[in-house]
Amino acid sequence: MPIRRVGQGASSVHIRHYNQRLILQRLRRVGEASRADLARAASLTNTAVGEIIKQLEAGGLVRTIGKRHEGNRGQPATMLGLDPRGAYAIGVRLDRTRIETALTDLGGTVLSHRTHDHMLPPPAETLALVRDDVERLVRLVPAARRRRITGVGVARPYNLGSWLAELDLSPETFSPWDTAPFARDLERACGLPVVEENDGTAAAIAELFHGHGRNEDDFLYVFIGPAIGGGLLLNGQSVRGFTGNAGDIGMIPVPPSTLPSAVRHDGHDILLGRASLNALVRHLRFRGVTHAAYAELDTEAGAAAGAEWLADCVDALVEPLLTARALLDVPTVVIDSDLPPAWIDRLLAMLAPRMAARVAEARTPPALLRGSFGAMAGALGAATLPLFLHFGPGAGSLAGPHSDPNRQGGSYALVA
Numbered sequence: 268m269p270i271r272r273v274g275q276g277a278s279s280v281h282i283r284h285y286n287q288r289l290i291l292q293r294l295r296r297v298g299e300a301s302r303a304d305l306a307r308a309a310s311l312t313n314t315a316v317g318e319i320i321k322q323l324e325a326g327g328l329v330r331t332i333g334k335r336h337e338g339n340r341g342q343p344a345t346m347l348g349l350d351p352r353g354a355y356a357i358g359v360r361l362d363r364t365r366i367e368t369a370l371t372d373l374g375g376t377v378l379s380h381r382t383h384d385h386m387l388p389p390p391a392e393t394l395a396l397v398r399d400d401v402e403r404l405v406r407l408v409p410a411a412r413r414r415r416i417t418g419v420g421v422a423r424p425y426n427l428g429s430w431l432a433e434l435d436l437s438p439e440t441f442s443p444w445d446t447a448p449f450a451r452d453l454e455r456a457c458g459l460p461v462v463e464e465n466d467g468t469a470a471a472i473a474e475l476f477h478g479h480g481r482n483e484d485d486f487l488y489v490f491i492g493p494a495i496g497g498g499l500l501l502n503g504q505s506v507r508g509f510t511g512n513a514g515d516i517g518m519i520p521v522p523p524s525t526l527p528s529a530v531r532h533d534g535h536d537i538l539l540g541r542a543s544l545n546a547l548v549r550h551l552r553f554r555g556v557t558h559a560a561y562a563e564l565d566t567e568a569g570a571a572a573g574a575e576w577l578a579d580c581v582d583a584l585v586e587p588l589l590t591a592r593a594l595l596d597v598p599t600v601v602i603d604s605d606l607p608p609a610w611i612d613r614l615l616a617m618l619a620p621r622m623a624a625r626v627a628e629a630r631t632p633p634a635l636l637r638g639s640f641g642a643m644a645g646a647l648g649a650a651t652l653p654l655f656l657h658f659g660p661g662a663g664s665l666a667g668p669h670s671d672p673n674r675q676g677g678s679y680a681l682v683a
Contacts, residue, residue, distance in 0.1 A: 283319075286311065288660040290319050291328065292503075294349050296481040299332055301344035320347065327415070328353035328373065328658075349373055354657070355416045357404050358650025359397050359453070360466060361423035363387050363441060364493055368400040369646035370407055373654065375477035377647060379407050386440060387427070390447035398456045405459075418460035420652030421450050422469035422645055424494065425511060462652045465511050466490075469648035470603065470640075471498025472505050476651050476659065478639030479601055487514060487588075487597045487633070490644060491580075491604035491614075495543045499595065503660065517543070519587040526579050528553035541583035544605060550576045561607060577610070581617045585625055588618075592626075592633045603638020611637050 323329040330350040334343035351374035360367040366383040427444035450463035471488035484503040499514035517539035554572035563569035622632035
């Protein structure tokens, strides 16, 4: 199943492959469906869907999973589903304090995951470490199926050298990352196609492809990690914006924090400085919680300090999320985090009534959903980038390999 780039102007080819992607999307959302189900969902004839299914089966992407009896008449319908072994992808999440790599299949199952919890090294050192991880993950795919590895996705903040005062980090460590062509260097090193995106956008695409996006087409995605980032999904497509940072609510101005541990900025602040896990860790240390790790939230001192930060975090989130609701008209906000799930649930339970109390007349606050993947969202998001680029109907919303706006686009297609 080699992959090729379709040239511009091949309208019939684009239509055929777009319809293939629609069928794959439907199967991803519902799990299994008959040809008749798929024809109705895609507004195509049974004959057209039958031909598409033949192509997808020949490409190893769709398989028969059983029969469904509908009433007492006629033959049972053949039920179809995605073949998870039809494609694989590798994801690399780079954060200021963590490196993760993950191998996933077409169904979104994480088959293997590697983590390095330490300060992000310089680009050359990181490249060597990541290349070794990628090579190890490639070897986990059976040799006969390695040609089905669609590529490597890299998810990282686009501005690793910025906002370091809010994050209590050294500029000398991260400033080289603002100019390092890491994705290009990784592609040369590992011999696989590499696509790079903002980490918030990548995690949002994982939610669209494998999580709440099975039922929701329009939502703002927010991830509270060491910093806070996000992505914007409209009409089932990822919206990048002019610089690729659409949905990055961490940059929204907010009133100063009332926490005694907060970094002071002469009367102004941004959401990243309050609603981030770096702010939580800083407050834990201020309250004397020695290790300042998430496990300390289960201790008496850690729980008390964590509750103080959580109240400040919720207070900071209310206006940015209501602003997003008014400006973008998104009905839903999905919030995920590296936090333990119980703490995400507490955040959502506190946030919902606060927004309801502050929303403008004749308006409603957005519905709140907990994200599907927790601490795995970043790595899974990175691995989802190549799969989305190859198989998602809205893949044109991605910038393409290396996120270089000057590089020619065009959709990807499967050649059986």
